[in-house]
Amino acid sequence: MSDESLVHVKDLKMHFPIRAGVLGRVVGAVKAVDGVTFDIIKGETLGLVGESGCGKTTAGRAILHLYRPTAGEVAFQGVDLAKETPESVRRSRRHMQMIFQDPYASLNPHMRVGEIIARPLRVHGLARNAREENDLVSELMRKVGLDASFRDRYPHEFSGGQRQRIGIARALATSPNFIVCDEPISALDVSIQAQIINLLEQLREDLGLTYLFIAHDLSMVRYISTRVGVMYLGKMMELTSSDELYENPLHPYTKALLSAIPIPDPALERQRQRILLEGELPSPADPPAGCRFSSRCPLAMDHCRIMEPQFREVAAGHWAACHLV
Amino acid sequence: MRYVIRRLFQSLIVVFGVSVVAFGMLFMTGDPTEVILRDAADHMTVEQIQEFRVKMGFDRPWYIQYASFVGNALQGNFGYSFIRHKPAYEVITERLPATIKLASFAFVLSLLVSIPLGVLSAIKVHKPLDHIATVLALAGQSIPSFWLGILLILFFGVHLKWLPISGSGTWQHIVMPGITLAAFPIARNMRLTRSSMLDFMQRDFVRTARAKGISESQVVYAHVLRNSLLPIVTAIGLELGFLLGGSVITETIFGWPGVGREIVSAIGSKDFYVVQAGVIMLALIFAAVNLLVDLAYSWIDPRIRYGA
């Protein structure tokens, strides 16, 4: 673990029990996250991509200690939250926040927008009186590009993009140094997506933030991330700098994902060779033996189906989990 | 299948709960002896009261009393009626058919009247028929059933002398109590049918059906009615509770010889075991019917079977 890493994740596992029968016995587990290890370096934007169900959202929430890790360790600024008292965890939450995917469900419909943004301030006692609180809320709203006079309106009176800004303002309220952005633009119109991304970028620069940016839109992720990690079925397949990943992908899964991104030039597009993945995504409760990807990988060998490849540094700053690399 | 098992299990718990509550009734004032002896205790000496207490077994710890209560109940022994000089069980079972007759009549009546009215109202929404029906329904839900019964007696029984005002025996005897009991369910079900149908008529799949060119009546009956029946069936399931509870009052007003009237008069004469037996009986019937309704329900709506 280097001194610059803000978040250190080691062999994180999140297993959710499956209950069945009249008495609710545990008959299995959904292995949403099944052993991932990585660091998030201070000041970077780490993109985390993968298809739906690969565990990226769960991983993000586990990092913020919104779920208790089933196994493994998550350390924030050197401190393992699982070992701390609830009160200490509560206080640490000041420094790590989250922006959610659904602009409609992430704001309390019965609360005025100003109040939504003010709550974190109240929880951590960051404003000495009502006046100071008001000022802070106004400033936050301005920072995200909202008119402060709208503080008394309710969320349903705003558009999707504006609500996302409110969510961002709420996340910034406690001046955190780390923010997990859980697919913050997936639910927005394309034109608005660009605005929000730009806003996030600007805030990161101005406030010195570190992001974990979870998404499934690869082209957007490239634009905003310094490094990118690719997850599949609960495990990390590849992790490296943004440019390196897009120009020199090593893992077959990454290659398949990248080949699916359309290129604006129709001539080039027509010539391209797409890698099509066969088969269905296996159930996270019952992952394949050996390499998780072996059931769909076009390059799979027998060895891949028996022995799980280690996630290791195969080139400078470039990790991958594949026997072929 | 799993749902059936779960539901049966649930019913067992309910039966257990009923037994506990019925048993607990004896202890509501603290001392069961008091409840059973009622006014007779004024004429007894302390020793006689104590003797009575021991004889009835009220001095034993509560869990033993409960065990013997359940044991007796399973054999059909629910105590003795001091007023009628018969086992309480007999007193109740003799009167059960009458209550069932009245409740069934009211139930069928309510279905026959409320659903067609509700459908008609929905089809001719905002037209005069709808307005009148809605107002009547609102009134029907607001007028207390026992007053309605009294009014019916006053009008048809006393002034017009068309129908008998108490007792049972001929079909004329069941008309007024039946209408009285059915009034509230008719009103409520009619409004529910109407609003449920109106809700469905606006849905996209109905618009699609119309666009396909299906005749309006086909649309209404095949598409809308079928779907809107579901919330109505729920309400009907709950109706049983109302009918059984309402029968108490209706039977009393009309002198209908059912379980309800017996319970009320037993309360008046402080004939405890009859009250207890009556309550248990009605609660068990209610639970049984609910179970059947739920099972029928899960058969109609597959979503429930799979644990929504």
Place this chain on the structure above:
Amino acid sequence: MTLVDRPPESEPVARFDELAAAQPTDARPQKNQLLSRFFRSKAAVISVFVLLLVLVAAAAAPWVAPNDPFAIKLIQRLKPPGYTSGADITFWLGTDSLGRDVFSRIIYGARVSLMVGLSAVVISGTVGLLVGLLSGYFGGRVDDVFMRICDIQLSFPTILLALTIMGVLGNGLDKLILVLGLTGWVQYGRIVRSQVLSIKNDEFVLAARATGERQWRILFQQILPNVWSPVIVIASFTVASNIVAEASLSFLGVGVPPSVPSWGTMLADGRQYIGIADWLTIPAGVAISLTVLSINILGDWLRDYLDPRLKNIV
């Protein structure tokens, strides 16, 4: 508002930013529209008027009633209403079997009805709300126990349960309120619980946790405001049903003590003289019906205003 350096491809969108931030979109009626929506419904307005009348009668009974409702004067028993020919005008609605003024008793009866109706609802509503919140949010054992209690309690028809309990305990106003309150909480609990279940996994709750809010705070300050509407609607209908329940139980003799003027006891009295002294039966029934009707109309309006989706449930 400053728009900072952006990569070239999003230049055309720059103006969107300003436009978007400047215009909130209005979707649902705001709080100050309540009054204008209300006055548009004639039925609702009339109902409120009637209820205010009842309220005033109940509150100002000692000053509004022309005679003492408790005064027993056998010599003037069963006198016909004042408006009929040849009758005593002081007894506007006649007298009952003990010579008490019917009109005054109706006015005093409003007190009992409203008191029972409202108090019982306060009890059931509070208990139901609390239990529903805790059960829905924390789940687990508490929830299982709650659901079982619900099932058991719901397996008894409510009137029957209230009837037997009052029958064994004897009548009395306090007991009645308590019994009605404690038999009625289950319906609140259930609907609150289902509302809580449907929102407790919404992201704003998770966001509150991420901010560091404590569970209790989240439960009462974030979740509670979202479950109000069905509770209020049910509460309004329950006031009506409690009034009818009180009348029914008093009619059967197990509600309020017979000396207390209640619309139910008046009807019980009237029944004995049916055909002979109909002025004993009609006014009390009309009073109950009008009150309940008004409450139902208001309840309907309230439900449609707060959440029309409740139409098929409540």
